Amino acid sequence: MERKVKYNYDFKLRCVKEVLKNHQTVDAVSKLYGCHHTTLHDWIRFYEKYGEKGLLPRKNKVYSLLFKLKVIKAIEKDLLSFSQACIKFNIPTKSVVMNWHRNYKKDGVIGLNHKPRGKPKSMQFKRAKKKSNKPLTREEELLLENESLRAELDLLKKLEALIQQEQNKKHKP
Template identity: 85%
Template structure:
């Protein structure tokens, strides 16, 4: 299941073309269409640099650590804004780079490792043995009975220890 897309490709293209072809202001189009003006600015920049394909919905991408470092170094060295870095390296949103920068300052290179979201793919736990339809052999029956008796004995020993502990507490004061 992919992520939810807020704006369709057709909607983005229509908004961008209203600004570029109809010579309307970004603010007017954003108010008319109901999207934020900075978002529309980003769409226009991406459209001008990468064409129509830049407005297509993107799959979530896992960026490599060297790529992340390259982006962060370019921001520092060339004094790029987050928006300029997004445009330069074709990254969909500024928040992605801001998160990399925050994690890099906090944890160093280790902070740039990909951290999967959500529940782990496989749970690490022991599964109960499946019961078979075959009747148990005499030896297997005795082993199960022996295990059951040992568990019962352990329980009785723990109960006896608790009772003794309670009696000792009553006698001391």
């Protein structure tokens, strides 16, 4: 599943060119086109460093542990801001770098390991027991009947509680 792109390439290019070629202010262009001024600043920086390719939408990328560590070390050594690190290493959003930095401060290098998102593929599901051809023992039959009767009793209790609740609502004005 791909990431939803909020602003398309043509929109970004139009906004950047308004600022750079038509000498409009970032605030004026951001208000005119309805995008946030810091987002527009980021587009301009990417455009200045990577050209029109810097504005192309990117697929979600999994970064290696060494790359993440390189970015974190550059931030600390060169005193880069998160935005500057994004531009230097061509990372689409600073929130990615902020998360890496926070995880590194909290857990060290282990915090930078890739954590897969979503449901694990090897999730264990409880499967219904397969019926065997062997006849059930008397004890097994009684246990099954007992389980069935308990379920039926629970169902009847819930139904009775619902009926009682409806009657109480009708009697209250």
